[in-house]
Amino acid sequence: MIGGVVRSFRLYPLVVLLILPGIGKSYSSSTEYPESFVLKERQADTFFPDTSPTASPQPFLPLLAPSPLTPFTNSTIPKLSGLCTLNFTALSSMMTLTSTDCMAAFAPVLANVVCCPQLEATLIILIGQSSNVTNRLALNGTLASYCLSDFEQILVGQGANIGLAKICSIHSSNLTEGSCPVADVSEFESTVDSSNLLASCGKIDTVNECCEQVCQNAILDAARKLAQKAYNMLSLDGSHVLSDHTTRINDCKGIVLRWLASKLDPLHAKDVLRGLSNCRINKVCPLNFPNMSYVIEGCSAITSNRTGCCNAVESYVSHLQRQSFVTNLQALNCAASLGVKLRKANITHDVYNLCHISLKDFSLQESGCLLPSLPSDVVFDVTAGVSFLCDLNDNIPAPWPSTSQSPASSCNKTIKIPALPAAASGQNSKFSMNQYVWL
Numbered sequence: 001m002i003g004g005v006v007r008s009f010r011l012y013p014l015v016v017l018l019i020l021p022g023i024g025k026s027y028s029s030s031t032e033y034p035e036s037f038v039l040k041e042r043q044a045d046t047f048f049p050d051t052s053p054t055a056s057p058q059p060f061l062p063l064l065a066p067s068p069l070t071p072f073t074n075s076t077i078p079k080l081s082g083l084c085t086l087n088f089t090a091l092s093s094m095m096t097l098t099s100t101d102c103m104a105a106f107a108p109v110l111a112n113v114v115c116c117p118q119l120e121a122t123l124i125i126l127i128g129q130s131s132n133v134t135n136r137l138a139l140n141g142t143l144a145s146y147c148l149s150d151f152e153q154i155l156v157g158q159g160a161n162i163g164l165a166k167i168c169s170i171h172s173s174n175l176t177e178g179s180c181p182v183a184d185v186s187e188f189e190s191t192v193d194s195s196n197l198l199a200s201c202g203k204i205d206t207v208n209e210c211c212e213q214v215c216q217n218a219i220l221d222a223a224r225k226l227a228q229k230a231y232n233m234l235s236l237d238g239s240h241v242l243s244d245h246t247t248r249i250n251d252c253k254g255i256v257l258r259w260l261a262s263k264l265d266p267l268h269a270k271d272v273l274r275g276l277s278n279c280r281i282n283k284v285c286p287l288n289f290p291n292m293s294y295v296i297e298g299c300s301a302i303t304s305n306r307t308g309c310c311n312a313v314e315s316y317v318s319h320l321q322r323q324s325f326v327t328n329l330q331a332l333n334c335a336a337s338l339g340v341k342l343r344k345a346n347i348t349h350d351v352y353n354l355c356h357i358s359l360k361d362f363s364l365q366e367s368g369c370l371l372p373s374l375p376s377d378v379v380f381d382v383t384a385g386v387s388f389l390c391d392l393n394d395n396i397p398a399p400w401p402s403t404s405q406s407p408a409s410s411c412n413k414t415i416k417i418p419a420l421p422a423a424a425s426g427q428n429s430k431f432s433m434n435q436y437v438w439l
Ligand SMILES: *[C@@H]1O[C@H](CO)[C@@H](O)[C@H](O)[C@H]1NC(C)=O
Pocket: 070, 071, 073, 074
């Protein structure tokens, strides 16, 4: 049973006003829901789409249309299998934070940066903690499906999106050892250099780890050692042999993370895990680039018709940004990817400068909110409602790539990245005060 995790609250048709809070908002504010849920709310029909501050003629946030709030409509006492051996109670405040990070309406647009990394970290910590009792760093298949289901039920009961497993691509097999041949704690510790692992990963430098890869290398090293065992015991267990090596190493990385989580206190483990996932997140642009033929067409005649090109680029970018919030570093990657694609189509003129495209144009909302590059969570606060941090100094112009090659990584210190947003140094700067309407 899960005493203390569930709070009941009810939200029916409403519009959530997301308010980006003022400067210096306490970030450590309670992550517990109050007894009465006080998201600023209004009846949907009194507040219909066209009310954004700039009165955009388009339907506002069409990707978020009504369905995400349905999970709030039913009672929130989850039906649990009673068969899962994970101790959800011991992690109840982390579960609550995860529900907030994955809150129904926001989960799809915060999935990549906030919701799914937090969800994964929570599962890793739950299994890590349970290994203290079971001596195993994985659940068996039967248990895994009960536990994933119970986990989801609890989160949904606290307001999380009902489709989390799909949004975050979590399957019950992700709670097992997969193709990693080692799941037993004692075997783990006799196979890997666990003191080195703990020394490298017990505490990570979130700013420098992504480039220096101290902990990531230690994890990879340990995962390789575990994976290697599959070949040593080849004759013992045929089922482990079938997976390819990369998959196996990945599965073993999961085992390594769970072991780490079992050695750290939960909050500390969370910081390490979120720090590590942030390295992966910030390396890429998470947006899909749909057909850009009209941009290429519009900008081919750039010297004769600036307006045509900029209209096309602005329209393209504004559709692109509807997919998701992105971090400042992701926005940099997105600007580079789009620029490289345009250059490859022989558009060499600096279109970003010409059309005043800035980094924040790549993140959701026309008024712009780039998430910080360091891990952040959604904050639920009685007075402010739901909020999260934006790293937004002012308009940082999107850098146009100088060649049609993808630009060097931001870890190469000899490459100067123009006006890199402040959050790379962990600062959260001032926010613009905006009201967003979510349906
Ligand atoms: C809510 O409850 C009703 C009936 O009690 C059920 O038909 C419906 O599927 C439930 N919806 C959700 C989202 O659980």
